[in-house]
Amino acid sequence: MSVLDVVALQLAAEPGNVAGNVEHLLAALRKHGAGSDLVVTPELVTTGYDLAMFDERGAELAEPLDGPTVTAVAEAAAELGTTVVLGILERDGDVIYDTAAVVLPDRSVYPFRKTHLYPDELTRFSAGQDLITVDTPAGRLGPLICFEHAFPELATTLALAGTQTLVIPSAVPIGYEYLLTLRTRARAQDNQMFAVGCNLTGGGFSGHSLIVDPSGEVLASAGAEEAVLRARLDLGVISRERNQEPALGMRQVDLYRPEAVGRLGAVTAGDQ
Template identity: 30%
Template sequence: MPRMIDVATAQYPIEAFHDMGEFHAKAERWVQNAVNHGAELLVLPEYGGMELASLLPAPVRDDLRAQREALQALREEALATWWSLVERHAVTLLAPSMPWRIAPDRYVNRAWLLAPGRSGFQDKQLMTRFERGQWGIAPGDPDHGGGLKVFDTPVGRLGVLICYDSEFPLLARRLVEAGAELLLVPSCTDTEAGYHRVRWCAQARAIEQQVAVIHSPTSGEALWSPAVDINIGRAAVYTPCDHGFPPDGVLTRAHDDTPGWQFARLDLDAIAALRETGQVDNHADWQRQLTRLEIPIETVRLR
């Protein structure tokens, strides 16, 4: 039997809440909607958890450094909310990431991957200038379990590349070599240029490694937030450009900035078979390219 999975990837708005009850209601509404469409794997974006900062006093919320610490008091309840929905609906879900304190004055960008009876987290590996500078968010620390991981889940073996991480092909290759069948790319970008960097790199990773890539961005304006005030992106599912898949590699992609889910059905066996029967051998030729790099470069002066 083919291994078919129904996926939902969120184009997720950062919204302001009056209390945690409003957050619980939003999470329940979003998960229920995806489940109603038959989704088994739900992917939510990078820094979607920053909407919890709307519950902080204004002076704390408006201070990039102070909000990191204040959010720690809310993180366990937020995680428990997503996990209770996962248990209730028997789905696999990548929860929205948020700053996560792992040591005094050390915060990482952590996304939790949840399935019934099990959980794990992926920390972002490479930080943008804004994260490591103004915001003070650090890369994952191997001493705190912050390296790359492959997750065995009910829907397959998954790897997570958080936003900027997707722009580095060696990280994706490491995950695929470790057995990842599907790559998840949660993102948060505030310009069209940033969105397109992640979008095209996600597509490149799908082509290079002959896997599907699920992209979930934040969307819309949250002008009350100094961290995630403007959000631009389109939720999508990308595949290799090969037999049985869209010629442009776009299985689904949002047409505009309307919040909501994008749904798709993926045949993991059909994607894996491309490594043996596809028009090209990108996955295998990754190693072959390395032998070409051993040949010295010749400088040629045209005459």
């Protein structure tokens, strides 16, 4: 599929109200996801994002990937024929992850566990150990989660692994929306791929989700309120941008090490 219909659901989530949040998410998914190829949701949209709450109730609120929330989203994805990127608090045994679950229309689920945790998250979540790409009916997706858009190397690694669309569930607070908007555009243009940054809103979160093309142009954007973003992504634009400026193919990785940086002494003008 070379042209995709993509939706980003910028939603609010009440901390701790999993049943209400999931009901709200499923209603939005069924209302706005019909006819789409890809739907992206915010970070931890099922539980809300509240670190103090996770200290007290994290084990209670987290769910395994075969739990009721992912199962319900998988059923909706199958009904709609769309791929869904779901932000969820995942429990695997006694370990808790901040996860983006990529749910395909055939009900298969591919979890990406946040690898680069924000400092305040280090005592609440375990860090994932792997980057992933997922081949879906909506093309090859590369997930990152919120703070991870601060690391250009992650996006470039995913681009080199064939990612066509970078999907970034986020929970960026009010006052820091510029980080979401600037970095999402930069990661898209740096690597000449599409990017979808879908952020929580309400409860201190800023919204300002956006969908960006491989040149860094914003195709759709939201303000601070709940919103549904839609855009058509022509995957052929990726190769056109990369042919025009083949930066990824011209990387010189041997130079990208601190020990490879030389220090030259000054030359005095006029010296022979």
